[in-house]
Amino acid sequence: MLTLHTAPLVLPVGAEPVPDGAVLVDGDRVAAVGPYEKLAAAHPGARTRRWPGVLTPGLRQLHGRWLLTRCYHPDPREADELGTAPISGPALDELAPDAARMAGSVRRGLQRMLAHGTTHVGGPFPDAVRQSVVRSGLREVPAGPSTADPAHLDPFADGHGLPRTVHGPLTVGGPADLAVFDVPDADALTAEGAGTCVATVLGGRLVYRRR
Structure with missing residues (x-):
């Protein structure tokens, strides 16, 4: 089943940030990264999970x-x-x-x-x-x-920034290992830390969600 994980800011790492972005997950793999509206229109049957803050690769x-x-x-x-x-x-x-x-x-x-x-x-x-x-x-x-x-x-x-703390960039065909943090941008994330995590996706599975 296709799932769209969308957030106000997607930080793929190694590529430009995507405001109002999304990551399309197909099984345990990343199928696409881009603007939510564009991906949602191209995949109308995908389930959508909406998150606050920033979406990044897993740490x-x-x-x-x-x-x-x-x-x-x-x-x-x-x-x-x-x-x-x-x-x-x-x-x-x-x-x-x-x-x-x-x-x-x-x-x-x-x-x-x-x-x-x-x-x-x-x-x-x-x-x-x-x-x-x-x-x-x-x-x-x-x-x-x-x-x-x-x-x-x-x-x-x-004390490292996001690029040196993630497991690697989000790439099409790569593992769907994602994390979501309730902060506005990368600078706030490195300053406030990973305790701001609201969700973790591992191999396409939602394995943690803050209650």
């Missing part, structure tokens, strides 16, 4: 291995005691979560990455963690150099 989280193997992501029921941010370093040693708690932490960490517009995550991972990554649909990529606190879920924390 790349370089700290995937660290976040999933050396951090603990508290359960919401633990928030009063432990907060909501990833726990690492001496605080993690003091918490000393067992294998079952760490397995739950991995699942929550993956969900929170999706909630930050992440579609690609830096590995490599131990086998047990890799299984969870595969089930989540996130795409494993090599980790790269970084300057940020590795216990940060926001890929923009490294």
